[in-house]
Amino acid sequence: MMWVNGVKQGVVAASDRAVQFGDGCFTTARIRSGEIELFPAHIARLQQGCERLLITGVDWELLGQEMIRAAADCDDGVLKTIVTRGSGGRGYSAAGCAAPTRIVSVSAYPAHYHALRESGARLALSPIQLGKNPLLAGIKHLNRLEQVLIRTRLEQTGADEALVLDTDGMLVECCAANFFWRTGEQVFTPDLSDSGVNGIQRQRVMRQIADLGFTLSEVRAGVEVLAEADEVLITNALMPVLPVRQIEAWHFSSRRLFRLLNPH
Template identity: 60%
Template sequence: MWINGVATKTLLAGDRAVQFGDGCFTTARVIDGNIQFLPQHISRLQRAASVLMIDNADWQALEAEMILAAAEREEGVVKVILTRGQGGRGYSAAGCTLPTRIVTVSDYPAHYHQWRKQGVTLGSSPVALSKNPLLAGIKHLNRLEQVMIRMHLDQTDANEALVVDTSGCLVECCAANLFWRKGTRVYTPDLSQSGVDGIMRQHLIRELDASTEWTVDIVSEAPGTLADADEVLICNALMPLLPVTQVDKRHYSSRHLYDFLRHSC
């Protein structure tokens, strides 16, 4: 682990990440020492920092630290956290002028390889995501909803959770974005009110838009829309794309869309 370029595991208790969850993060896959979608991960952090009004981040140093962390990994995961740093009184950010960079590297989750072969199951989560258009789409450090979703998921046999917002519309999974197919039309939830607009989700939408075979729609739909879906997929930057074999008690066997998209991941 590196904090502001120094190898250490010690973060000062006064950092606003500890005090308020005041920051953002991204998690990137490493293959043969290279970070996949590195420019997109940097852009994601920059967008989140802009929304959160975190200024003066040293983006050049951060990118160099990410590259260094990944350099000797055949396969792995680099996680980056950017916090507002220290300063301010109470919620006020006055005096916070030096953001904190935290870079960690870890092993790649081995179960993703198996899941790509056998597919995954989803179970409906009892935890609904709140709506907040200001923070929707970005990966900020306030993850208590996801923690609770995971707590409930760990009590089931499902591999991932199917999550709705407080209006009952599909949003995402605990740690993945969602797509489903009906014929040649592909659908993914609208994330303008809640959820995370993942890098792999953005990439797959671009791939679908560029194809002549598929039409992609961003929609607000209840989970019932999956009842007549031909295929369901989930994705994130690490997976990066997984076929879904079951949602609650409904089963899916088609991998037509998965086979089209997996080569671009």
């Protein structure tokens, strides 16, 4: 189901800047029993994305109400919310854009995440590398062509997720998840200053790790550091945390941190 500017429909104007330029941002949230998990954080993410993209005029109260209404009848699903700059302007100019476009949709929850919590995920090293772009790093903007290519290559491997490097060969993230590894009492996650998405669940897990007494570091590191890792985890708002059992020739059996983050 999809709503565009509060109307139940699946049509967006061809002149919308999301279509023309990928000019907008989005967030994806878990729905449980009609409630949006981490709802304030998802609104804040959209607001931060719009601020970075210089998109103004969003009616945040109205959008929040539309998100809540869309989720209300869903027992277990996924809510995706997109904000675009809207239609207007000529060429790249944003002059003349009357109002942002709000797109809210609900879909089924990916059932394979339940199984992966038990078995652990297998990651394949992606041949697609992320370009470095500090201006857009961290936010979930609509320009996702790198992820489309990463996913296309991933589907040729049979792995559950892709491990993605930047053009300097540094660890960044997965196709649709953030990435952590533990070596002893130290936990590491890639520095996302130049590329990648600073996920809501990533931020939450970083706070939890600090509370659990581990040393947490955001680092620029190559894939070779995983040879010394005891445990690897991936996170996103839907998973929300999954253990990793294998990356290429490396195998990981420890679930110590995973169990501490998932006590039930």
